[in-house]
Amino acid sequence: MIRSLLLSLLLLFAASASALPKASLVSGGIAVLPLEPDQGKPEFRFRGKPVLITHDDNDKPVAVVGLPLNLKPGEYHIEGSYGGRKQRVKKFFTVRDKQYTTQRITIKDKRKVNPLKQDIDRILREKKRKQKAANSWNDEEPDTDFLVPVKGIMTGSYGRRRIFNGQPKRPHSGMDIAADKGVPVLAPADGVVVESGDFFFSGNVIYIHHGEGLVSMYAHLDERDVKIGDHVKKGQVIGKVGATGRVTGPHLHWSVGLNGTWVDPSLFVDKP
Numbered sequence: 001m002i003r004s005l006l007l008s009l010l011l012l013f014a015a016s017a018s019a020l021p022k023a024s025l026v027s028g029g030i031a032v033l034p035l036e037p038d039q040g041k042p043e044f045r046f047r048g049k050p051v052l053i054t055h056d057d058n059d060k061p062v063a064v065v066g067l068p069l070n071l072k073p074g075e076y077h078i079e080g081s082y083g084g085r086k087q088r089v090k091k092f093f094t095v096r097d098k099q100y101t102t103q104r105i106t107i108k109d110k111r112k113v114n115p116l117k118q119d120i121d122r123i124l125r126e127k128k129r130k131q132k133a134a135n136s137w138n139d140e141e142p143d144t145d146f147l148v149p150v151k152g153i154m155t156g157s158y159g160r161r162r163i164f165n166g167q168p169k170r171p172h173s174g175m176d177i178a179a180d181k182g183v184p185v186l187a188p189a190d191g192v193v194v195e196s197g198d199f200f201f202s203g204n205v206i207y208i209h210h211g212e213g214l215v216s217m218y219a220h221l222d223e224r225d226v227k228i229g230d231h232v233k234k235g236q237v238i239g240k241v242g243a244t245g246r247v248t249g250p251h252l253h254w255s256v257g258l259n260g261t262w263v264d265p266s267l268f269v270d271k272p
């Protein structure tokens with residue numbers, strides 16, 4: 001009896017201890033910064049954008065800050081206030097250097113690497129929609145204890161510099177999970193679908209806003225099972241793995257964003 005009680009307490013502790021994403025003070029990583037408790041509602045910004053503020057196991061407030069992939073090593077800070085007061089507060093942190101590897105990829109559909117003139121308008125329109133989705137905001141504190149969105153092999157491919165058909169392109173802003181076409185993709189946490197479409201590079205793509213700027217994105221889907229404005233529940237099927245857009249084969253491209261920047265999704269799923 002006591003033993004099972006202890007065990008369930010341990011399990012409970014283990015479950016709640018993994019709720020925050022893993023901190024990683026590198027470009028493309030996440031800063032998890034403790035804030036002052038009992039000072040009123042904290043509101044902080046990083047480089048002008050509001051940051052996610054949630055609570056740790058002891059119910060103390062923490063800021064969870066996305067660090068852009070192109071951030072240079074050095075000292076940075078978030079700035080804000082408590083309880084709407086005028087007094088400004090800064091929290092400093094240091095970002096270390098991280099070298100990401102380079103990957104060479106051959107894409108058969110050359111138009112996906114060197115778009116035609118008529119593709120450019122579409123790409124620019126889609127870029128605006130993507131930026132809007134990535135910068136979503138509401139004041140609902142999100143569940144940061146993510147499920148892995150698809151059963152498959154997770155790769156450490158976030159941040160890789162990529163050379164498509166011999167041409168250097170933008171580094172990889174998400175994680176690729178190898179899975180067969182048709183495998184269900186699950187919402188990692190509750191949220192609202194803020195974007196859904198068939199885009200030139202991303203193929204069938206869905207963006208979910210989980211609250212306070214925490215956004216997740218699912219690309220190259222074979223099928224989209226939700227639409228813009230839908231409220232999704234943690235574990236709900238939102239689509240199926242596919243090979244649409246710029247791909248070499250079926251897989252899920254998964255991105256996770258904080259304060260408008262894409263960070264390493266593995267920090268949300270492999271925790272200490």
Ligand SMILES: [Zn+2]
Pocket residue numbers: 172174175176252253254
């Ligand atoms: Zn990818």
